Amino acid sequence: MLTVKKIIDKFNLKIISGNEGIDKEIVNIDVSRPGLEVAGYFSHYSSDRVQVLGMTESSFFERMLTEEEREDRSKRLCRKETPCIIVTRNLGAPLELIEACNQTHIPLLVTEDNTTNFISRMSNFLEKALAPETNMHGVLVDIYGIGVLITGESGVGKSETALELVKNGHRLVADDNVEIKEVSKNVLMGSAPPLIRNLLEIRGLGIINVMTLFGAGSILEEKRVMLNVSLEPWESDKTYERLGLDQKKMRILNSEIDQKTIPIRPGRSLAGIIEVAAMNHRMQHMGYDAAQEFNDRLNRQIQVNGGMIDDL
Template structure:
């Protein structure tokens, strides 16, 4: 399971660590954030202790009105064994009772100068990105006219060579051989390259080349949303391949359905051009222009007129 440590949040948002330094390696396992308003009022029946706790102006002003005993009791209950950390926003003064409890239970207390709503939004986006479901697939990811194309197929079918030709034609390489994929939401998956092989392309007989060094910074990018999968397979004489393009095959990656096109490979076929045109045609379809459907409608109209 993906996880983020409290120290990662401190570094990302340049937070001031007030107390509880021993707990900076506590993991954050959920992207949800809690603003413990009801808890400050004394209702801890459903306290989401596994979330990062965010105390803003409202929670702190309410705590200041409590009696010394109630304030100490409720702030101490915020510091459970599984609470990742507590963040104070707006650069507010941290209650002494919270500092004492955080040191006792090793729960980091941090402070940010940002407004509560803005910081909450930024932190949620950061955690959702880092904790998103991930997987890795064998293939090549290329940005073609703004369309993220994942090229898959058996080893040796020509994925990397096709990617090289696409880069020469002005498109951008994202990843070769291994594509790390994370699901940002139900309909969006984003692919990137492992750091070790970023910008590298393996060509059999030639070896490993650095695309950014050879073609410039404009020939690569760090990540890209995957919109379509191009599956390369060796041509089978007896297999029936789609010749109109009316049916749209789907491939499931994590929990997201992605359009899949199977392209047969045999000598004489320019795969780079075919994939390039397929990406352009995909964009046209999303804009409402479907050449195959238009042809079918015209054909049906002609047949209907002759009857």
């Protein structure tokens, strides 16, 4: 749960009044500048948002309103669902607003940041803090800038493969339990729970600290999840993708990412295959698709030979 107290600590805000309400929950991802409301128009007041008063709102409040109007606006700004009101640039808060916040137990806070910069920082923070989230069993590794989520049954070799990838110079984000947040449509950010951050479990060896063994460059706190590699034991009677034309997707929350299924068999270098999968995924996003190029070549050859492909 995100409370006002957490944003006070995060942004180093000063409390002016309404101290009793610092445990109020913030539920809306948006931030409002109630300029029209200060002028008296409350028909569409988004009262459940964090309210930010900049220099424009504060100066209008002080210079253009009578004492009665300031009292009225202050009371109407302070509704029970309003999480807090924040004044920027270290501007002095109007006395009427201070009293209204004390009466309604709505925290009135002050930041030294300018309004535009503060709203941008607050919006980015709220997007992540209030984003839909889930937990997945797997390993998340940053490979050539691509966040690869390695999944599969327990004991299939996910952590051992991640260890090999780290030895090859790639970075571990999370092992065993990956926390995933959907910060926007098809943008999934993965991280490790604090309890297991930087740790990797290898069966027969135990828990190892990747940062201690391989250095700070071997770990990453957070990474966008872009590709899923699913590991599964090889089944002789199962048909596996050989060309790469069939683009499978994995759904996480309300988003989708590309998925590749890698069958495990003795002698296969899983780390090397996953590295190539990440590089190929990156090339596809840059506009080059080897599978599609081969398919085009094949079609051209068929046309040249009149439907015959004997010489391929």
